[in-house]
Amino acid sequence: MTLQTAKSILNLGGYRYLGMLLLVILVSGCASDLQTKVAGNLNSLSKNQTVAILPIETSHSGQQEMANMFRQGLYANLKQSKFNLLEKYIVDGLLKQNKLDDPAGFLAINPMQFGEILGADAIVFSRINKVERSYFVVHSSIELSVSIQMVDTRTGEVLWRAEQTEQDFSGIGKIPTGITTALLAPIQFVTNKFNLRKMTSKMVDKLTALVKNPENAEKNSTFDTTVIAKNATTDLKKIEELQQLKAEWSRALDLEAENEPDLPNDVKQPATQKEMLTLKTPSSPPAPEKMQEIQVGTPLDSDFHAVDAEMAPLPNVNKPQIMPVSLNALNTTFATPEKVESRGKYSQRKIKPGTTNKKNAKPSSALFTVQVGAYKTKAYAQSLLNKLVKKGYNAFVTHNKVYRVQVDKFARKEDALKLAQGIQQKEKLKNFVTRVQPG
Amino acid sequence: MGYPFVSHSRIPLFLKLCIAYFGIVLAGCGTVDLEIHQGHTNSKMQPRSVAILPFTLEDLDPEKVSPHELFRACFFNYFTYLGYVDMPLNTIDQKLNQAGLTDTNKILELSHNELREVLGVDAVIRGRVLSAGNFTGGIHAETSIKAKIDMLDLRTGDILWETEHREMTYSGIFSPTIVQIIQDQMDNVKVHQAYLKAAKIFSLNIMKEIPDPADSWTEEIRLPKITSIETNLKPNLKLNSNDRIYVNMKGDPGLTGYFDIGSWKSNIPLKEIVPGLYTGSYTIKASDDVSSSLIIGTLKNKNGLTGKKFYKDGMAQFNTASTH
Numbered sequence: 001m002t003l004q005t006a007k008s009i010l011n012l013g014g015y016r017y018l019g020m021l022l023l024v025i026l027v028s029g030c031a032s033d034l035q036t037k038v039a040g041n042l043n044s045l046s047k048n049q050t051v052a053i054l055p056i057e058t059s060h061s062g063q064q065e066m067a068n069m070f071r072q073g074l075y076a077n078l079k080q081s082k083f084n085l086l087e088k089y090i091v092d093g094l095l096k097q098n099k100l101d102d103p104a105g106f107l108a109i110n111p112m113q114f115g116e117i118l119g120a121d122a123i124v125f126s127r128i129n130k131v132e133r134s135y136f137v138v139h140s141s142i143e144l145s146v147s148i149q150m151v152d153t154r155t156g157e158v159l160w161r162a163e164q165t166e167q168d169f170s171g172i173g174k175i176p177t178g179i180t181t182a183l184l185a186p187i188q189f190v191t192n193k194f195n196l197r198k199m200t201s202k203m204v205d206k207l208t209a210l211v212k213n214p215e216n217a218e219k220n221s222t223f224d225t226t227v228i229a230k231n232a233t234t235d236l237k238k239i240e241e242l243q244q245l246k247a248e249w250s251r252a253l254d255l256e257a258e259n260e261p262d263l264p265n266d267v268k269q270p271a272t273q274k275e276m277l278t279l280k281t282p283s284s285p286p287a288p289e290k291m292q293e294i295q296v297g298t299p300l301d302s303d304f305h306a307v308d309a310e311m312a313p314l315p316n317v318n319k320p321q322i323m324p325v326s327l328n329a330l331n332t333t334f335a336t337p338e339k340v341e342s343r344g345k346y347s348q349r350k351i352k353p354g355t356t357n358k359k360n361a362k363p364s365s366a367l368f369t370v371q372v373g374a375y376k377t378k379a380y381a382q383s384l385l386n387k388l389v390k391k392g393y394n395a396f397v398t399h400n401k402v403y404r405v406q407v408d409k410f411a412r413k414e415d416a417l418k419l420a421q422g423i424q425q426k427e428k429l430k431n432f433v434t435r436v437q438p439g
Numbered sequence: 440m441g442y443p444f445v446s447h448s449r450i451p452l453f454l455k456l457c458i459a460y461f462g463i464v465l466a467g468c469g470t471v472d473l474e475i476h477q478g479h480t481n482s483k484m485q486p487r488s489v490a491i492l493p494f495t496l497e498d499l500d501p502e503k504v505s506p507h508e509l510f511r512a513c514f515f516n517y518f519t520y521l522g523y524v525d526m527p528l529n530t531i532d533q534k535l536n537q538a539g540l541t542d543t544n545k546i547l548e549l550s551h552n553e554l555r556e557v558l559g560v561d562a563v564i565r566g567r568v569l570s571a572g573n574f575t576g577g578i579h580a581e582t583s584i585k586a587k588i589d590m591l592d593l594r595t596g597d598i599l600w601e602t603e604h605r606e607m608t609y610s611g612i613f614s615p616t617i618v619q620i621i622q623d624q625m626d627n628v629k630v631h632q633a634y635l636k637a638a639k640i641f642s643l644n645i646m647k648e649i650p651d652p653a654d655s656w657t658e659e660i661r662l663p664k665i666t667s668i669e670t671n672l673k674p675n676l677k678l679n680s681n682d683r684i685y686v687n688m689k690g691d692p693g694l695t696g697y698f699d700i701g702s703w704k705s706n707i708p709l710k711e712i713v714p715g716l717y718t719g720s721y722t723i724k725a726s727d728d729v730s731s732s733l734i735i736g737t738l739k740n741k742n743g744l745t746g747k748k749f750y751k752d753g754m755a756q757f758n759t760a761s762t763h
Contacts, residue, residue, distance in 0.1 A: 041702055044702065044705075048705065048706055050745060069643075071520075072517065072520050072643070072646070075516070075517075075519060075520045076513075076516035076519075076520070076639075076642075077516070079515075079516040080516065084743070085519070087519060087522075087524075087525075088520050088521075088522075088653070089521070089522035089651075089653035089656060089657075089660075090660055090744070092653065092657070093653070093656060093657040093660040094660055094662070096657055097657070097660070112749055115747050115749070116747050116748060116749065119662045119663075119737070119744060119745035119746050119747050120745075120747075121699075121702075121705075152702050153747075154699055154701050154702045154732075154733065154735050155701045155702045155732065155733075157702065170616065170619075173618075174616035174618035174619060175616055175617040175618055176616050176617075177620075181616065185616060197640075197643060198640075201643070239733075239751050239754075240731075240754075242751070243674035243675070243751075243752065243753060243754065244674060244675070246674050246752070
C-alpha cells in the first residue's frame with residue numbers, strides 16, 4: 001500500500017520531483033535507535049534510596065567532552081525521578097578517596113563494594129561507545145552511541161539497561177536553502193559544539209524517559225526474568241560458597257563434638273553459644289540480650305581467605321576488635337598433621353615429643369595449637385600456610401574432612417592463647433585455640 | 440579584462456556570505472558572560488549550601504507557561520551537578536511559605552540576614568526573567584529567555600557572581616536547510632517544550648561559567664562509618680514464619696540506623712541502645728517470600744549521607760514451604 005502510494009506519487013508527471021523531494025524529507029530526519037529495558041524492582045526505589053551516577057567510561061580522550069555533557073544530562077534528567085541522586089561531587093570525592101579513578105575498571109568491581117564505598121543503593125554505569133563526526137564536502141554527520149546500566153548494589157540486580165545510537169546529518173538530503181548553505185552547512189554542523197550538545201541533550205531525554213516513569217513501562221520494555229550483573233553474580237556465588245564452607249566446617253565441628261569422649265563439666269557451654277565464644281575488648285559496648293544468640297566471628301573469616309581475597313578489599317574498613325575463641329577447641333578430635341613446613345622466628349617454646357606439661361596435659365597427651373583457617377580446598381590452605389611460614393610462623397596443615405591451618409604446638413593452653421592473641425594483633429587474623437595430636 | 444574583475448569581486452562576496460551565515464547561525468548560542476565578583480581562594484569561605492529562590496518574571500506571560508518557574512526548575516536540575524549542597528526547591532518554597540513570604544518580588548528585596556534566618560543556607564541564587572517570548576510565523580520560529588541571575592552570599596551580603604544573558608533558539612530564512620526550517624517550526628509550536636529547550640541551553644551555558652567548588656570538598660567528604668554488623672543468620676539456615684532476624688550494628692553515634700533485607704525489605708529501623716550500637720529485628724511473616732538476600736546495615740546522618748555495610752556470613756533465606 002505504502003509502496004503503491006509512493007509509486008503513484010512518483011508517476012504523477014510534474015509532481016515526480018515533488019514526490020521525490022517529499023520522500024527525501026521523510027527519510028532525512030535524524031535517526032535514533034533506543035533499546036531500553038527496566039526491571040520491576042525499579043518501581044520500588046523511592047526517595048529513601050540513593051542512586052550514584054558514576055563517571056562515564058570513554059574509549060579515548062576525545063570523547064571526554066561528550067562524556068561530561070552526557071553525565072550532566074543524566075543528573076539533570078534523573079533529578080526528576082523517584083529516587084534520591086547522590087551528588088556528583090560526593091561520588092567523585094569518594095571515588096577519589098578510594099583511588100577508583102578509572103571508569104574503565106568500574107564494571108569489574110562488585111556493585112556491593114560500590115554500595116559500601118558510596119553508601120548507595122544503586123549505581124549507574126555508562127559508557128560512550130562512539131562519537132563520530134564525518135564530513136564529505138556537501139554532507140556531514142554526527143553519530144553518538146552510549147550504553148548504560150543501573151545496578152542495585154544490595155542484590156546485584158540490573159534495574160535498567162539501555163543502548164542508544166543517535167545520528168544526524170546536514171547536507172543535500174535536507175535540501176539546502178542555497179549554494180552557500182549547501183557548502184557551509186555541513187562544515188558548521190560538524191564543527192559547532194552546539195550541535196553535539198543539542199544531540200546529547202536530546203539523547204539523554206529519550207534515554208531517561210522510561211526510568212523517570214518506570215510504571216509506564218510496557219511488557220516489551222521490561223525484563224522477563226531477574227537479571228543479575230555479571231560481576232555481582234560471580235561474587236555472590238563466592239559468598240555463597242564461603243557460607244557453604246562455613247556450614248560444612250560447622251557441621252564437622254559438631255560431628256567431632258559428638259565423638260568427644262570425656263570433657264570436664266566446667267567447659268561445657270549452653271547450646272546458644274555452641275559455636276563461638278567471643279572475648280570482647282573492654283571498650284566494646286554490651287550486646288543486647290537477644291544478641292547473645294548471635295554468632296560473632298568465625299574461624300574461616302580471615303584476610304587471607306581465598307574467596308574473600310578475590311573481592312577487592314574495602315578501604316578504611318575497620319575490623320571489629322573481637323577475638324573469638326572457639327569452645328569447640330575443647331571439643332575437637334585430634335587431627336593428624338599433614339605437613340609441617342618450617343619453624344619460624346615467631347615459634348614459641350617448641351615442643352619435643354614427651355616434653356608436654358604434665359600438670360595440664362590430658363591423658364591422651366594432647367597439645368594445644370592456634371588454628372587460623374580451615375579450607376575445603378587444599379590449595380587455599382597451602383596459600384595461607386606459605387604466607388605464615390614466610391613471616392616466620394611455625395605453621396602446618398592438618399587434614400580431617402577439611403584442611404586446617406594451624407600454628408605451633410604447646411603443652412600449656414596459656415601459651416597457645418598468648419600466641420593466638422599475638423597473631424590476632426599482628427596479622428589481624430581471626431583464630432582460636434584448639435587441640436592437636438603431638439608428633 | 441573581465442576575469443580579474445570577476446575573481447576579485449566574487450571572492451569577497453562569497454566570504455561576506457560566509458561571515459554573514461556563520462554570524463547568524465551562531466547568534467543565540469553564544470557563551471554566557473558571567474561576572475565573578477569574588478573568587479574565594481580560601482575554600483572554607485566558599486558557600487557550601489545554596490538555595491535557588493523563586494525566579495521572577497518581569498514581563499507578561501501571554502503563553503501562560505510560566506517560563507520563570509520552568510527555568511528555575513531546569514536551572515536547579517543542572518545546578519545540582521556542581522559541588523554545592525542544594526536545598527530542594529520544595530523545601531525552599533515550604534520554608535518561605537512558613538515565613539509568610541509568598542510574593543516572589545518581595546523575597547528578592549529581603550536582606551541577606553533575613554534570608555539566612557529563613558533558609559539557613561550560605562548563599563542564594565536569585566533569578567529575574569526579564570523577558571521571554573515564543574513566536575512562530577511564516578518561516579520564522581523563535582523562542583527566547585532573557586534573565587539576570589546572581590549568587591548572593593548570605594554570610595556577608597556580597598554578590599559572588601552575576602550575569603545577564605539572553606538565550607534564543609532561532610530558525611528562519613538563514614537556516615541552512617529546508618528540512619531544518621520545517622522541523623524547527625514544528626518544534627517551536629510546542630510552546631512548553633520550546634521554552635524548556637531554551638531554558639536547558641541557558642542552564643548548560645551558565646553552568647560552564649559558575650565557579651564549581653567540588654574539588655575543595657573532596658577531602659572533607661565522609662560517610663557515616665559502620666565498623667561491624669552482626670546478625671543471627673547462618674549459612675543454610677532457612678527461616679520460617681515468626682522467626683526473627685536480629686541485627687546488631689556498631690558505628691558512628693547519634694545517627695539514624697536501619698537495615699535492608701536485600702532490596703526486598705528496606706528501611707527496617709535500628710534503635711541506638713547505647714551510643715554507637717544500633718539494634719533491631721524483623722519477624723518473618725507468613726506472606727514473606729524471598730529466596731536469599733544479604734542483610735545491609737545503613738547509617739544516615741543529618742545531611743542525608745549514608746554509610747552501608749553488608750553482612751556476608753549468612754543470607755536471609757525463607758523456607759517458602761513454611762511461610763506459605
